[in-house]
Amino acid sequence: MRLLASAGVLTEGDKGDFGLTPVGECLRVGVPGSSRAMVMLFAGNRIQQLWKDLEYCVRTGEPAYRLRGLTDPFLDPLRTPDEEASFDAAMADFTRLAAVAIASVYDFSPFNTVVDMGGGNGALMIGILKANPRLRGIVFDQPAAAERATAQISQNNLAERCAAIGGDFFKEVPIGGDAYLLKHVIHDWDDERAVTILRNCHRAMTPQAKLLIIEGVYPKRIDQSAESREPRLTM
Helix, strand or coil: CHHHHHCCCEEECCCCCEEECHHHHCCCCCCCCCCHHHHHHHCCHHHHHHHHHHHHHHHHCCCHHHHHCCCCHHHCCCCCHHHHHHHHHHHHHHHHHHHHHHHHHCCCCCCCEEEEECCCCCHHHHHHHHHCCCCEEEEEECHHHHHHHHHHHHHCCCCCCEEEEECCCCCCCCCCCCEEEEECCHHHCCHHHHHHHHHHHHHHCCCCCEEEEEEEECCCCCCCCHHHHCCEEEC
């Protein structure tokens, strides 16, 4: 706890009592800008264990999960339900913040239906639909994720305007969208698999539809700047 105090997460009182700083408040559940789920994910045993394979990654340029013969880390049979829930919650917390920014800077009014590819539990689509009351949405992800998205959509009273569909975007994607979103998806895959996703989107799209790719923009050189720690989103 004193280490966390030295890092600005906690304060230490004269009587040995500890309190939360504004940074530490972000470790709570249900507060604006909560980062608890992200900390639980990235400081959890699964990701910490992967660091032991850093030398393999540096030497080969391959992600650590390839050592176990996996081609898709999102279909890891060893991931527990708790780890799945932690991952979902972390992505949702991050995405809620991004959804506000995306909905405020991009004009979705020309579209009738937007398809969020790899949309997880629907946090991005929910944020966009709340900002655009006439818009309809589809969240597309693996079947288990789509089930969780269905629950979140219902809890936000958006079931009449949004559906969650399970599937595999390496095989095919839903048709009928005016816009297709890929937020923080393409960077997860090598060139061959990324091209497959893009081709499947193109196959499902009408000539008038748009593909919106949302990714972080990283500086050419990493240093101690805020830009290196928090790359801006672009689409």
